[in-house]
Amino acid sequence: MDTIIEYFKAMGERYADGSLVYPLGTTIQALGVTAGGLIGVFATLGIFFLMIRLANLISKKPK
Amino acid sequence: MQDVFIGFTSITWQMLLMYAIGGVLIWLAINKEYEPMLLLPIGFGAILVNLPLSVVWEHAGANGFLKILYDMGIATEIFPLLIFIAVGAMIDFGPLFKNPMMIFFGAAAQFGIFATMIIATLVGFDLKEAASIGIIGAADGPTSIFVANLFAPHLLAPISVAAYSYMSLVPLIQPPVIKALTTSSERKIHMVYHESNSPKWLKVLFPILVTMISGFVAPISVPLIGSLMFGNLIRESGVLERLSQTAQNELAYLVTLLLGITIGASMSAENFLTWKTFLIMGMGLVAFIFDTAGGVLFAKLVNLFLPKDKKINPMIGACGISAFPMSGRIVQKMANEEEKGNIILMHAIGSNVSGQLGSVIAGGMVLALVPLIYIAAGM
Numbered sequence: 001m002d003t004i005i006e007y008f009k010a011m012g013e014r015y016a017d018g019s020l021v022y023p024l025g026t027t028i029q030a031l032g033v034t035a036g037g038l039i040g041v042f043a044t045l046g047i048f049f050l051m052i053r054l055a056n057l058i059s060k061k062p063k
Numbered sequence: 064m065q066d067v068f069i070g071f072t073s074i075t076w077q078m079l080l081m082y083a084i085g086g087v088l089i090w091l092a093i094n095k096e097y098e099p100m101l102l103l104p105i106g107f108g109a110i111l112v113n114l115p116l117s118v119v120w121e122h123a124g125a126n127g128f129l130k131i132l133y134d135m136g137i138a139t140e141i142f143p144l145l146i147f148i149a150v151g152a153m154i155d156f157g158p159l160f161k162n163p164m165m166i167f168f169g170a171a172a173q174f175g176i177f178a179t180m181i182i183a184t185l186v187g188f189d190l191k192e193a194a195s196i197g198i199i200g201a202a203d204g205p206t207s208i209f210v211a212n213l214f215a216p217h218l219l220a221p222i223s224v225a226a227y228s229y230m231s232l233v234p235l236i237q238p239p240v241i242k243a244l245t246t247s248s249e250r251k252i253h254m255v256y257h258e259s260n261s262p263k264w265l266k267v268l269f270p271i272l273v274t275m276i277s278g279f280v281a282p283i284s285v286p287l288i289g290s291l292m293f294g295n296l297i298r299e300s301g302v303l304e305r306l307s308q309t310a311q312n313e314l315a316y317l318v319t320l321l322l323g324i325t326i327g328a329s330m331s332a333e334n335f336l337t338w339k340t341f342l343i344m345g346m347g348l349v350a351f352i353f354d355t356a357g358g359v360l361f362a363k364l365v366n367l368f369l370p371k372d373k374k375i376n377p378m379i380g381a382c383g384i385s386a387f388p389m390s391g392r393i394v395q396k397m398a399n400e401e402e403k404g405n406i407i408l409m410h411a412i413g414s415n416v417s418g419q420l421g422s423v424i425a426g427g428m429v430l431a432l433v434p435l436i437y438i439a440a441g442m
Contacts, residue, residue, distance in 0.1 A: 034177035037428040052163040059262035
C-alpha cells in the first residue's frame with residue numbers, strides 16, 4: 001500500500017519553475033483518487049447493504 | 064465633489080456584468096422556479112457585493128455583514144453542516160430498506176465526480192482544485208461547499224453556483240442522457256415492488272451505524288455524514304417530532320436563506336469573472352452527465368447477470384445521484400411515458416436516497432485520499 005501511495009505522490013513532483021516532472025502526473029494522481037474513491041464508495045455502501053440485509057433477515061417473522 | 068459621486072464614478076463594466084449575472088439567477092429563480100430558495104438569494108448577493116465600494120463585504124477596514132456571515136457560516140463550514148441536519152431529517156430510508164440492492168446505484172452514480180476530476184486535471188487545474196470541481200457531480204450543494212472550502216476556497220463561488228444551477232436543471236439534463244443510453248424496451252421493464260415494513264430498530268440503528276462505519280472508513284467525512292445522520296436519527300427516533308419538524312422547516316429555511324446570500328456575496332467580479340469560472344460551469348455539466356451515465360450503465364451491467372424476470376429498469380441507475388426526490392420523479396415520469404402504468408417510483412426513490420449516502424461517502428473519500436497524495440507532493 002505504501003508503495004502505491006509513494007508512486008502517486010511522486011506523480012505530483014514539480015521542477016522549480018512549477019512544471020510537472022512527469023507529464024500528466026496530476027492526471028495520474030486523479031486516476032489514483034478515482035480508483036481509491038470508487039472502491040471506497042462501493043465497499044462502504046456494500047457494508048450498509050449487508051447491514052440492511054442482515055437486519056431484514058433477523059426481523060423476518062417465522063410463518 | 065468627486066466623493067459625492069463616488070458610487071457612479073467607481074462603476075466598472077465587470078460590475079455591470081455581475082449585475083446581469085445576478086439578474087439572470089433571480090430571473091431563473093422567479094420565472095423558471097429553478098431552485099428559487101437558493102438562486103434568488105445567490106443572485107441578490109452577487110448584486111450586493113458588486114455595488115460600488117462593496118460595503119456589505121468590507122469597508123474602511125471593517126467587515127461588512129455579508130463578510131461576517133461568510134466567516135461565521137462558510138469559512139467555518141457551519142452552514143453546510145446545518146443544512147445536512149435538515150436534509151437528514153427529511154430523508155426516509157424506508158424504500159431503501161425494502162430493496163437494499165438499490166444502494167449500489169448510489170455508488171455507481173458518483174462516477175461523474177471522478178470522471179470530472181480527471182478531466183479537470185487535463186485542462187490544467189491542480190489536484191485539489193480538480194477534486195473540488197469534480198464534487199459538483201455529487202449533485203449535493205452542502206458537500207460541494209464543504210469540499211471546495213477545504214481544498215479550493217478561491218473557487219467556492221463558481222463551484223456553488225454550478226452545483227445549485229445544475230441541480231435545478233436535472234429535469235433537463237438527465238432525460239436525454241438516459242434516452243441515449245437505453246432502448247425503449249429497457250425503459251419499459253417492470254419491477255415488482257414487495258410491500259413490507261422495515262423493523263423500527265433498523266431505522267433507529269441505521270443512522271448510528273452508518274456514522275460509525277463512515278468514521279472508521281474515512282474519519283474526515285464524519286462532520287458531513289454525522290450531521291446528515293443526526294438529522295435522520297431525530298426523525299426516526301419517533302420521540303423528537305418537534306425537533307424533526309424544526310430541522311425540516313425552520314432550520315432548513317433559515318440556513319438556506321443565509322447560505323444563499325453569503326454564497327452570492329462571494330461572487331465579487333474579480334473572483335468570478337475569470338476563465339476558470341467558465342471552465343467550472345462547463346465541467347459541472349459534464350459531471351452531471353457522467354453521473355447519469357454511470358448509474359444507467361451500471362444498471363445495464365447488473366442486468367447481464369440477472370434472470371429475465373428480475374431485470375432492473377436501467378433508468379433506476381440514473382436516480383443514484385443526490386438530487387432528491389427530483390431524480391426519482393423524473394425517472395418515474397419517463398417510465399410512465401414509455402408505457403402507461405409502469406410504476407417504478409419506489410425503486411427510484413430507494414436509489415435516490417442511496418445517492419444521498421453515496422455522495423457524502425464519495426465526498427469523504429475525496430477528502431481522505433487527496434491530501435494523502437497532495438501534501439507530500441510539495442506543491
